[in-house]
Amino acid sequence: MKIVLATHNQGKIREFKKAFAEIGWEAVPIADVADVPEPEETGHTFEENALIKAHYYAKAVNLPVLSDDSGIIADALGDRPGIYSARYAGVHGDDEANNRKLIEDLKPYTGDKRKGRYVCVTALAWPDGRELTAEGTCEGIIRDFYKGKGGFGYDPLFYLPQYGKTMAELPMEEKNKISHRGRALKALLAKLKEMK
Template structure:
């Protein structure tokens, strides 16, 4: 059996690393967190789109470590808030806000907004950058509704308040393996896998 291809995941988020690796299994790739390397430059996510941030992360890390890297940027777009929090999802309630502080701010902003106007989606953009190759970009979305109150303890980020009408539960109430099948990251990863296979 050939050695597994190692790909750096341009993140220190353990939840994301876990999700990526379960999705990477199909390719026989192994995703390695940034925590495994010393002196890696911090990438400032100053782009105004998910794609700009993901591209910056992937290319910076791939160039620095001279190995394939996947950068992702993802977040929540709420229609009643004009697409916010968007690229600011991780720091919506402040630079070092916790997941709970972020979703509490979101619920406060949506107080009094009726259910039919609480539509939202998680969006994920993935970029695979390899030294000497053109970066590959893929994206995925997962549609839902912002709940009135949090439910569930699985997942991370806004999962407790992201309600899936067709499932009758929030993202945080899904078992991890089911989330991995339907999440925005799973959709983006599926599209990335398809693009990689097409390239051979």
């Protein structure tokens, strides 16, 4: 079975390819299959945005497509940045500006009030309209200083008390096991196996 990955992120591509190889599926990035413009993410939840992308590309390439949508949620900020995580400071993908804005917005809060989580929803859509989704979360504390050089996005701020490290300090293999994306992918693969 062949599946198309709706991402250009090399880290995600490696992770997804490895996971699908374990169940005997060949996973190929969208760039290897078609030159299709990205759809507008108009959903109001991670799941809606993941499904928008999966269905859009499945229709375009006539193959099953896996997509994901993820972000960070600070409890004290009423579920923000949420679906706007990648463009929280205004410009899509400006990690430094997004991190600075989150630090600024969380200034009034200390201790347990800085709790938050990473959320990821993976979505698999077939050209005939069938779909499958799964969610993964990773709980932690959003700190106001950076630690660690690994990962990307908010990882240097996201502290995992049970590990005594930020997400950016974890080796990639370990991060993939406990991350929101790793958990969402594992849950999706479990659902896929049940369908067989």
